[in-house]
Amino acid sequence: MEKKLTYALFTGCTAKESTPEQLMSTYAVAKKLGIELVELSEATCCGASHLQDYDDFLSLVLNARNICYAESRGMTMVTICNTCQLNTAMTKHRLDSDPELKARVNEKLAEVGLEYKGTSKITHFLYALIDDFGLETIKEKVVTPLSQFNIAPFYGCHNIRPSELQNETHDSAENAYNPNSLDELIIALGGVNVDYEEKNKCCGFHAELQAPHTAAVLTGKALMGAMDANADWMVTPCPLCHLKLDTQYEHASHAVGRDVKMPVLHMQQMVGLALGCAPSELGLQHHVSKVNFV
């Protein structure tokens, strides 16, 4: 038996608040696969791609502090939110490539006894599963193949773009115009992956408050694309995409002039179902668009 995989888990805010099912299913899957997750209890919000608009330096300092706690544990940081992944990886990239900026940030961190070194890798749980655990190994552990389902992968912008940065963070290179990690995961779990134009497009989450119409059209188009491709449900590695697709179908239907709605699963829930976890363990009861097929 190989060494046990251990990660420092950066939960992000959403998993602790509006998508509790995401945290539950992350732990359920980790337990099934024998992966150890140590929660970064000190971590703060990553700024969700908005704080840096207001105060870029503060956003860097706070994200660097989060990374420090993965470093002090000597572990790779694993994220479960695309936007956390982007903000954290972008911070790492900027600090690692700019010694002067790193020194300025460390000057602040020193005031609270911390130092950013750049020693921890940062990866999203989706890529940890694929790169470190391996699709073949996951395949062997499947007890309930998802063979009766057409599943629409929804990648979420911040895991695939900008690809130059993203591909620094994981081994399996992903192309933003034809991503395949989620598709391959679906296939490994025995499901049928459906192809549709919106799979690598934006759900609109980050403009929800300021530009509700734009956000609703984007959500509507994504749901429509998956429906027209004959999907039974959608799956996403991002809790923000999930929130948008799972809870905003009324606004979305109104914006695109057609009733759009379908069950949307977190990537972890999909893996959990195939590995034989109980629906309640995966938090399927916490969805607004009911998951009616289990």
Added chain:
Amino acid sequence: MTTITTQTITFNVFRFNSETDYLPYYKKVEMEVTSEEVVLDILNRIKWEVDGSFSYRRSCRHGICGACAIKVNGKGVLACKERMNDLIELFGTELTLEPLSIKRAVKDMIIDKEDFWVKHEAIEPYLISHIEEHPEMECAVTPAQAEALLDSDYCIQCGLCHYSCPVIEINDDFIGPAAFAKAYRFNADVRDDGIDERLDIINAPSAGVWDCVKCFECAEVCPKEVNPIEKITKLHNQIFEHGRAINNVATRHAVGFAHSIKKHGLLDEAELVRYSEGTLPMLMKHGKVGFKMFKVGKVVMPWNMPKSDKLDEVKALIKSSSTVKF
């Protein structure tokens, strides 16, 4: 030495003549494609070997005039720069050639770029400078000052980012990534005095930077690595630094994160929405969805708000590292 290989590729070519056709259609063209060719070679061959009426724009053939931008399987490319082999590797042997924006198609690959130029013009893309009429010395720009432009001056106005931006497709007011990058190019120029004027233009609701959905399509597609979204973030920062922020839902949303992190470390989602929108508008706009979320256990009550460990550290850092005030 690499050997030249050949593959049979099926192209679905978008055809449309706005003067005679009611609807566009796709024409199948099969071709032997060699590993040496770029997309523009294929466009040329379609015109020369298949149908002389096929239309597209090109000029420099060197990736510098920006004329030849089209989409292949939805990916925006400069036809004269994009290697066929890379596309085949990415998408396989069936490729769809389309203009940058189907709704703006005039003839085949040629689109009407008027909205692009109108937006470009709108941000005052020139130096606004209160210079002396009879200067006594030259207005020098140091290398460090030139670097502050962050390559925004490399834009060739090909329109790839503009017509890959999802907001442009939905909101006609939206200024768009290329024009934003251009606004930054002049705002960051030490010789320019027009920054406040320009910030007020790009700060406007619906048209301005706040309507960007942060999808990073513009950064991904740009053939000149201008990275427009990076410039959009810089423009947001300039809005606050120059005191041009308007007290509205968009700015409060950005600022709200700092408040929330100070209080909990994590984000207080409900409180952020309330802070951004105001209590009553929040209930009116989000009440129904909020109630549905509450019913399935998606709303954390204030007394149960999770907090980060070592919050005193976070508070100290916010105090020492904040660089702007709102």
